[in-house]
Amino acid sequence: MAYYPLFLELQARSCLVIGGGSVAFRKAAALLRCGARVTVVSPELSAGLKKLARQRKVHWKKHPFRPSDLAGIELAIAATDDQPVNRLAAREAKRRKIWINVVDQPALCSFIVPSVVRRGKLALAVSTGGASPALAKWIRKDLETRYADRFGRLASVSGRARKAVLRTTPSPAARKRLLEKALKAYLRVLGA
Numbered sequence: 001m002a003y004y005p006l007f008l009e010l011q012a013r014s015c016l017v018i019g020g021g022s023v024a025f026r027k028a029a030a031l032l033r034c035g036a037r038v039t040v041v042s043p044e045l046s047a048g049l050k051k052l053a054r055q056r057k058v059h060w061k062k063h064p065f066r067p068s069d070l071a072g073i074e075l076a077i078a079a080t081d082d083q084p085v086n087r088l089a090a091r092e093a094k095r096r097k098i099w100i101n102v103v104d105q106p107a108l109c110s111f112i113v114p115s116v117v118r119r120g121k122l123a124l125a126v127s128t129g130g131a132s133p134a135l136a137k138w139i140r141k142d143l144e145t146r147y148a149d150r151f152g153r154l155a156s157v158s159g160r161a162r163k164a165v166l167r168t169t170p171s172p173a174a175r176k177r178l179l180e181k182a183l184k185a186y187l188r189v190l191g192a
Helices: 022-033 047-054 083-095 133-146 149-168 172-190
Strands: 014-018 037-041 058-061 075-078 099-102 115-119 122-126
Touching (some): 014 022, 014 083, 022 037, 022 075, 047 058, 075 083, 083 099, 115 133, 122 133
């Protein structure tokens, strides 16, 4: 299967995490960092998820997954070790046209989650299309060593420069030249 890479804006969007373990915790935390409204459905929760629920950062539905849990949801992640539950969640989400990721089961997914390096506004995503998560993780770790925090700062500085150039330079060709010249200068300063 060929996947179309994209970054989703999830601010205030309703997302569901199915499962209560450590993987579900990592998925919920990642969604929260993107500003999503997260609901977790599971009879039990890991310590991390319990803390998020106590802090009212996630809404906890304390029962096994039911298809009705998908009502009003825009994106779901099934992170259970119960295969019949994962298959039911995938089938129901697809029927309702809700984006679904079933952790470590690309055949059940309508989207997959890449391995990501974040440096401020800079995000580098690596995927093998689900073929080898271990390889994607290895490449991510390699990128972490190559792209330090200074590249995140560079993304922020470049963004401010771009806004100024867009306001002051009407010609697209001239804007492109100015921004490329500024980026090369910034990279020289960074020693990159």
